[in-house]
Amino acid sequence: MCSLRQAIEVISSLISYSHPIKVFSVKWQLIRNKLEELCSSLTALENCDSIQNPILSGMISAIAASASDCYDLARRCVDLSYNxxxxxxxxxxxxxxxFERHVKNLFGICTTGILTQGFAIVVSRPGVNACKDDMRFYIRDLLTRMKIGDLEMKRQALLNLYDVVVEDDKYVKILVEVGDIVNILVSLLDSVELEIQQEAAKVVAVISGFDSYKSVLIGAGIIGPLIRVLESGSEISKEGAARSLQKLTENSENAWSVSAYGGVTALLKICTSVDSRTALVCPACGILRNLVGVDEIKSFMIEEGAVPALIKLARSKDEAVQLSSIEFLQNIASVDDSVRQLVAREGGIRALVRVFDPKSACSSESREMALRAIENLCFSSTVYIIMLMNYGFMDQLLFFLRNGDVSVQEMALKAAFRLCGKSEETKKAMGDAGFMSELVKFVDAKSFEVREMAAVALSSLVSVPKNRKRFVQDDRNVIFLLQLLDQEEANSGSKKLLISILLSLTSCNSGRKKIASSGYLKNIEKLAEAEVSDAKRLVRKLSTNRFRSILNVIWHS
Structure with missing residues (x-):
């Protein structure tokens, strides 16, 4: 009768002997997978007295006999002596x-209670530079404990598995290669033991972070169990499930599966529950955001009250929740005017303006996110722009244009640049608010992009007669632009932008007179002679009867 130790040695030897086989490689890989699983299971049973367990003894003998038959097949494949x-x-x-039957029979025997924490030996975790075979053996051992161990053994195996996959990506690859382990993890998500469910959810969350392994999880039927965890699991289990689903739904093909299992309802329940923690709400928002690309699912979300629920979250004092909810609102309404109208009706625009408010306690990141959402949701409609102005948005934007750090200032400038391209009423409101005196400062910025945006925005604002008059009332504005034009280091692009603004100012009598009498006229004439774009037009604009004789030489040169 074969002992447990002898059976382990025979199987280990057979695995090694089969590796060099070149023919029927796929078949032999399947055989090796089963042998490794058997070896891991038998090793876990090594402290069990097989003589006192006749059923187990008989099974070990049967496994050894099968291994002996397999040796004969291996020898013939090595020698190429098969018929x-x-x-x-x-x-x-x-x-x-x-071998598949042996694995299942061994599982059946051990679930009757033979394998307990008292009997099982502990396989040590391989060292940092361990070979792949040692790592695979360790994973196989953990698989065995998860399949046939008692509650404590399962829990400890899951803890050990989580530790290795978090610390070393190579273990994730091996775990996926040992196919049964993914199926076991999926089944453990439905465990009635919350501790087991929690640890399984944590491991799955790690695996789902690898793009190349997401299909393996989907193929194992992971979506349904994850949704069930969201519905009735512990908070920790729900957090792991939500993180997994957020990663898995980055591929829109999985969106329907989430919806089919009732995931949208479960996610909205999380978002509306006052007891939900930030670590759960944020990935829940992320999953909903991933699902809005499917029109039918988006419509269902709207019917279920997703918009008011997420607007409420946008008012949260928690930065992470704010960011997640604002990003969702931006996605769901970005290309749908009816949803934008709903966001406005439910107070979404006001909520975003409050986040952007410099007097609020919100972080810079939240403000930047709110500003991006405001631009995407509101700048396409005059109605929404009027709402923004009524909520004090113009004053807020001007504040950050004056006082924000570099990144916020640039965002405020871009927003002001976009607003300048809207209605005449918007331009008048910006002129009244004081935007022109701030924009003129950016015309001298080091960045050409910033200079260009400021110049184009300023040119757009001074195209409005009321704004032109306001701008030229301050002599410093006109002189500053002329001084910049006079700088030798100013490149042709900068000169072109400055001339464009000055051209707009010449439409105003006072502006034309101030430019003509400023003392910088000769410089403008030189630019006209040098064929700088629009410089001749500027000179022509400045050519009144009073100055015609002075300028006549240019046009006859």
Whole structure:
């Protein structure tokens, strides 16, 4: 009768012997997978007295006999001494089925209680530079404990598995290669033992972070169990499930599965519950954001009250929740005017303006996110722009244009630049608010992009007669632009932008007179002579009867 130790040695030797086999490589890989699983299970049973367990003793003998038969097949494949390919393929298929039965029988025996924490030996975790075989053996051992161990053994195996996959990506690859382990993890998500469910959810969350392994999880039917965890699991389990679903739904093909299992309802319940923690609400918002790309699911979300629920979250004092909810609102309403109207009706625009408010306690990141959402949701409609102005948005934007740090200032400038391209009423409101005196300062910025935006925005504002008059009332504005034009280091792009603004100012009598009498006229004439774009037009604009004789030489040169 074969002992447990002898059976382990026979199987280990057979695994090593089969590796060099070149023919029927796929079949032999399947056989090795089953052998490794058997070896891991038998090793976990090594402290069990097989003589006192006749059923186990008989099983070990049967496994050893199958291994002996497999040796004969391996030898013939190594020597290429088999009678025919089809016959050998059939024999190998039979062998795979035999080892599969042994695995299942061993599982059935051990679940009756033979394998307990008292009997099982502990396989040490491989060292940092361990070979792949040692790492695979360790994973196989953890798999065995998860399949046939008692509650404590399962829990400890899951803890150990989580530790290795978090610390070393190579273990994730091995885990996926050992196919049964993914299926076991999926089944453990439905465990009635919350501790087991929690640890399984944490491991799955790690695996789902790898793009190349997401399909393996989907193929194992992970979506349904994850949704069930969201519905009835512990808070920790829900957080792990939500993180997994957020990663898995980055691929829109998985959106329907989430919806089919009732995921949208479960996610909205999380977002509306006062007891939900930030670590759960944020990924829940992220999943909903990933799902809005499917029109039918988006419509269902809206019917279920997603918009007011997420607007409420946008008012949260928690920065992470604010960011997640604002990003969702931006996505769901970005290309749908009816949803934008709903966001406005439910107070979404006001909520975003409050986040952007410099007097609020919100972080810079939240303000930047709110500003992006305001631009995307509101700048396309005059109605929404009027709402923004009524909520004090113009004053807020001007504040950050004056006082924000570099990144916020640039965002405020971009927003002001976009607003300048809207209605005449918007331009008048910006002129009244004091934007022109701030924009003129950016015309001298080091960044060409900033200079260009400021110049184009300023040119747009001074195209309005009321704004022109306001701008030229301050002599410093006109002189500053002329001084910049006079700088030798100013490049042709900058000169072109400055001339464009000055051209607009010449439409105003007082502006034309101030430019003509400023003392910088000769510089403008030189630019006209040098064929700088629009410089001749500027000179022509400045050519009144009073100055015609002075300027006549240019046009006849």
């Amino acid at each position: 025919g390919k089809l016959l050998m393929q059939s024999d190998l298929d039979v062998m795979v089925a035999k």
